[in-house]
Amino acid sequence: MKVAVYARHSTDKQEHSTRDQIARCEAHCSRLGYTVTAAFCDEGISGASMQNRPGIRGLIETALDGGFVRIITEDLSRLSRDQGDIAHFYKKLMFLGIGLETIAEGEISELHIGLKGTMNALYLKDLADKTRRGMIAAVLNGAIPGGRTFGYDIVRRMNERGELIPGLRKINQKEAEIVRTVFARYQAGESLRRISAWLNELEVPSPRGSKWQPSAFIGTVARQTGILRNTLYKGLVTFDRMAYRKHPETGKRLSVVRPENEWITVPAPELAIVDEAQFDAIQQLIEERSNRFRQKRLIVQVMTQPEKAERRNEYQRTWRARQIKASKKTREQPLYLTSGKLWCARHDTAFVFRRSRLHGCPEKGCANQNLPHDYLMPLILAELRKFGPDQVDLYYREQETRRNALLQELGQLEPQRKSVQQEIRSLLTTIARLERGPETLAHIQEREKESGRLKLDIDRLKVELDAVTRISDGLSREIIQNFQAAVSRHDADQDTTKLLHGCIDRIYIAPDWNEAEQTMQHRIRITFNVPEMVKSLRNTSIATAA
Template sequence: MRVAIYARHSTDKQEHSTRDQIARCEAFCRRVGYEIAATFSDEGISGAAMQNRPGIRKLIEAALDGEFNRIISEDLSRISRDQGDLAHFYKKLLFLNINLETIAEGDVSELHIGLKGTMNALYLKDLADKTKRGMLAAVLNGSIPGGRTFGYDIVHRLNERGEPIPGLRKINPVEAEIVRTIFTRYDQGETLLRICEHLNDNGVAAPKGGTKWQKSALIGTFARQTGILRNTLYKGVLTFDKMAYRKHPETGKRVSMIRPEHDWIRVPAPELAILSEDQFDSVQRHIEERSNNFRQRRLIVQVMTGEEKAKRQRGYVRKWRARQKTANKVPEQPFYITSGKLWCSKHDAAFIHRRAKLNGCPHKGCPNQNLPLEYILPLVLEDVQKFSAGDLDAYYQENKSRRAFLESKLQSLISERSRVQSEIRALLETIVRSQRGPETLSHIQEREKESGRLKLDIEQAKSELENITAVPDADMKMIARRVQETINKWLASDLDSTKVLHDCVYKISIIPFWNDAEQSMQHRAKVAWDMPALIRAFSVAANKIAA
């Protein structure tokens, strides 16, 4: 007799694990002389449904393949506690002519399926009732069900037996102040969008690790009464058991369903109140009023005729045009010398904008992350003020060899172009004298293209040479003086000066370093000037800048 063993347990705390069940079934098979063909198990899975259990599915597949002709289990509850699933499973075994035997019941028949299936179903119902009673008792003893709620911290404490006490909470003062701000602003008539913008602009971290505050975090859903503005715990009343979970008869998956509001359980928790009851109730009235207004607007649109809708739309367009005529222009975004110029020296990468006035390196773990603009600007100012005529002289000295190379290259290009142009003139004279054919004309066209390329190379070399050709010392000092004057205007918040300096900066490297004296990570800025742009701005247009 070839048999298959099946074992299952729901939780790690259950008295008999699958290993114990399998060992007991193996001993039973040896005692009665069964040959074990295969062993199947499901660990940590409820017996309320069979669809989500891979072990039982593999058992059925093996049965269809005829690998065994009897199934051994500890008792019928290991197969399933659901009456319908158990009966359906037994029908399959009857069709395949496979017997089901358990150590507790022996050979299973229709009588066992009916009686034990009913007993197991009653056990599940009784277990659900006890679980609910246990949750209510825990709440009455001060435990809060569910995960962490914004505004509260989880308290880790042990009981007299050294076991952790679940569900203890205490008020988080920082988050509690944010909750009060949200309720106060909404009570004063601010929209959800404006409240979210206020929180994001002030760098307030969103709940549950989100990057930005969203309206759904504040208002939640009406049916489930979720969201910060609807959470009764903030007024000192814990509301739970809003949802009922039932097994779908077709898929076996657990489906959430909303209980009627009169079945919700409410328990006073005054020690966790963040708001007064009057303020909370006032906000709930405002939510209801706004919701009613929204529903009325939707209903009006549904019953309007086509002509009324067109008239309404024309009114919207007229109002929009009137606002465009009288509305003030949107103020320009602040412009800084650092805009688009910040660079991480450690990873050789451009800074990215994270949120309001916060910039940083895109690489995780870099000490150049999340640096406030108010912190960066003084570092940049310190390095900008070091600019002097010596920087210009150093720039010219660094490019001395490059200048010599360009001068030599320029002379060579000029000579080469003269030679090509002489060759073109000679070819033209040859055509006039001998009236040569198309080959000569094609040769002339190639020489003209070469002459054009040489002319372009000459212009590029002249332009680069002009940028690195040293100016007299007096001019360098004049340029340095005008740069300092522009820096002083920049400090006085002069927008034109800021733009001029911004155009003269190639990049601003932020260099992190460890300060042993203060035992902290600090930064310094190194401004890389775009010297050609700076020389053009402060020599050609110097009079305009200084004025």
């Protein structure tokens, strides 16, 4: 019987869990005489939803192709802990005539779907409730929730048991002074845009490490977020403002604001940065400015049609003026054959863009300075036209060492796995004949896990080996012919340029002083991405089109 194996774990701390699950499922299949045709896994993904899980998608696609007749997994919760998802998934399997079996429950029926689906959903809800209760208890005991807040540093301190105490903070005096200045400037009537520009001029990194934006200070009205609204600055921790739910259709995690009377507030006077009276005055000022903004929007609603038309015309005039002054960097640039590929052979560094169609090495005094695009392209095309069987052979000769190493490693792993499987069969025979105890069974499980790990390593090595396997002479000629056809029409369209661009790894520019002519000349050396070239140029019609 052909079967597929599925495994899943929820967090990064369980990094070996899927591998162990697959090994255990394979051992289960081996005992029952099943043939495992494919293994699928989702690592670090919650079981609360089956949406956005690549392993499940691959499992369903293979099932539609008829790749197996049964799915084997450790237990039903590995597929999903959601009642609706697991019921819908089971209905799909029944329609396709595919069975479902777990090591824990055996062959799954409608009864398992109902009972176990309910139990798994209750487990997930109970886990969420316990997590929230634990977080609330930590806040009430003085912990500050969330990550680092601008103006504070995270304190790492151990308790008497040697465990890290979470949620400890202390004031960062340098950042706290910036916070006080921001509050003072806003209270004095300065706009958020000007405050952002001031901080960017001082090169003060924002909380996210990028440039400051007005949204960092004011946040959103619904969520009551932003630096100017953060109650921690007045010495009051506000927690549990948001509730998080998963969308039933997409499985995405969505946030919903809780009613204000459900928020949890805990005094923390030792963390106050601004005066409470000033903080409350700022909140009143935010509300007044927001009202003025809303009034401006209401004015638009009562304007006459001619007034609205004049307003639109004025906006279009100013918009066109901004577009004319906009930096060329913001406009979409066409892809050139040399884009991101030019490399200084003398300093082993990438070329930089000087100005329109002018490139050069960033090192001062280098002879590869200010090289025009029109000067480089004939040299590059001449070098590209030299590409032929010798370059393909050179690439695979260089890969021969890697290929031999992979074959040697495979030659060591495959006998090891056969030896482990033979040992497992011998132990099973011993159990059947002598009825050994649980120690033997535990040893068998360990050897089964080792066999599964060896199989995964062997499969990985075979994938790497396929990438360095030499192609046939016929395919090599086809690749070279299509490549040269693409070179001959490199500037015909962007599709051809993109195709050639992916085939090139780097274009090295080497300055060469010609003593006889007393001139600086440049030599070109190109390294190619042969695997990408084989992938993109096989079975194409470039040669015919040329």
